[in-house]
């Protein structure tokens with residue numbers, strides 16, 4: 001069998017790159033072994049404002065310009081809904097935070113997202129003595145449903161293979177690669193934290209961060225916006241909410257932990273005062289990089305081996321633009337932005 005591309009890993013990175021290939025009529029085959037689940041458990045929020053300091057997220061406006069039409073097209077293609085417009089209410093802890101919000105909301109990059117006046121409305125079950133700052137034009141992608149649908153779609157076309165990809169069985173030639181009788185011009189690795197097992201790219205400095213989330217049922221918490229305080233509370237509909245997430249830089253397992261659950265509950269109970277029931281507890285490992293930028297490019301020695309990784313805490317916004325950039329480099333020789341190119345780590349190779 002001969003294809004243009006082999007793809008390893010179908011989380012948000014793999015999905016964004018294969019969508020790019022489909023849009024350009026390239027043939028491909030995907031390997032996915034369910035060894036990682038960051039994209040499956042993600043909160044899925046897109047929000048161009050850092051809610052700790054009220055500063056813009058790196059390149060957020062450019063990212064959203066590509067990401068929003070990307071998810072829209074997938075909704076049409078797969079005939080399902082993934083993109084939910086959700087406002088975010090940030091609970092203030094002090095008068096100083098209210099003032100900082102007010103100043104930030106006037107800045108050019110932030111004014112189309114931050115509503116400048118402070119919201120003092122009371123909501124049942126939410127403790128917010130200093131009121132809320134509201135973010136608009138934000139939302140949530142149902143990444144789990146999107147990936148499930150996309151995987152089914154590829155399965156029906158017979159181009160999703162589920163076994164584990166074995167790196168030592170890959171044959172590399174000058175202008176092609178071969179894996180189990182499948183010949184391809186190029187291979188693109190999109191394994192998230194699975195990168196650590198990849199002998200070609202594991203020199204790159206990933207500083208992965210485990211994250212845990214709870215799903216709760218809280219019938220008395222009747223909100224249709226996302227709430228941000230010590231943790232996020234995201235409305236899923238029918239009184240279900242996702243609560244998260246933790247950041248653990250030491251634990252590399254993807255299993256939910258008692259410690260993570262307790263941390264989430266302590267934080268949640270600091271601002272939610274209505275009863276709730278825990279429905280689900282999940283965890284995943286974010287593929288975060290030392291300098292908090294994606295990993296895009298080709299291997300220093302083998303031009304036919306490429307990588308799309310390092311989406312960190314914001315895969316929803318970054319994956320589509322990073323995939324486009326990798327495609328444009330591989331197919332049109334358009335240079336990759338230095339900030340995301342893996343060339344910045346060549347001295348580590």
Ligand SMILES: Cc1cc2nc3c(=O)[nH]c(=O)nc-3n(C[C@H](O)[C@H](O)[C@H](O)COP(=O)(O)OP(=O)(O)OC[C@H]3O[C@@H](n4cnc5c(N)ncnc54)[C@H](O)[C@@H]3O)c2cc1C
Pocket residue numbers: 008009010011012013014031032033034035036037038039040041042043044045046163164165166190191192193194195210211212213244245246283284285286287308309310311312313314315316317
């Ligand atoms: C708790 C939590 C909450 C988050 N919330 C948000 C959020 O609200 N908004 C946001 O934008 N981002 C969020 N993120 C981050 C986001 O999930 C990541 O940026 C993104 O999912 C990374 O996608 P990826 O495709 O690079 O990696 P992954 O999702 O890990 O996908 C990699 C895929 O490769 C497969 N794979 C690996 N090795 C192999 C192999 N050898 N053979 C075959 N297949 C292989 C894995 O099974 C996996 O499916 C969150 C992450 C976590 C953990």
